[in-house]
Amino acid sequence: DAGVIQSPRHEVTEMGQEVTLRCKPISGHNSLFWYRQTMMRGLELLIYFNNNVPIDDSGMPEDRFSAKMPNASFSTLKIQPSEPRDSAVYFCASSPLAGTYYEQYFGPGTRLTVT
């Protein structure tokens, strides 16, 4: 299996622009997680999907952030408008079935820089 695939790997954008991050989970996994990693706050869970349905988005920083999972093989995280404080590495992870102690498999991340 190719593992969790994220694109782009790097994104540089200007403040105010819309940014879309993409994730393809491992085939057969039905849970998907979006994380943000910064030096100040470490790894933070933003949102979690189970069977394409958002279960908990309490970690999403604010309304500028939105996430979708239109099917089992694709998810997006959108920031509109972007701000410099959104600069971070965003990870997507998938799991066979959350809630049964299965480990999460992480993608390589998208490094976002907002200038």
Added chain:
Amino acid sequence: AQSVTQPDIHITVSEGASLELRCNYSYGATPYLFWYVQSPGQGLQLLLKYFSGDTLVQGIKGFEAEFKRSQSSFNLRKPSVHWSDAAEYFCAVETSPNDYKLSFGAGTTVTVRA
């Protein structure tokens, strides 16, 4: 709420020497514990996990960890480090099957000197 503490921000170890990374958790019941490794520019990879049973668990890359309930600890060890072990290591806890969230520690960066 559960929390995870990794007391050491940075550890430097000589190649071939032993390594121990500390992890303490705060939770009333037995948590489900994980160690992940993150190489530069990469995502996190699971090293090992503890759910129940034998408190000494073996993982990949020659790592092991021991769960000690009395000390609320889950320390990671490797008898002899290789230069390729230079990375950042994260301890994480999941508290129950209904709590899918992983709480991560702040991480420990390991530098391996020749």
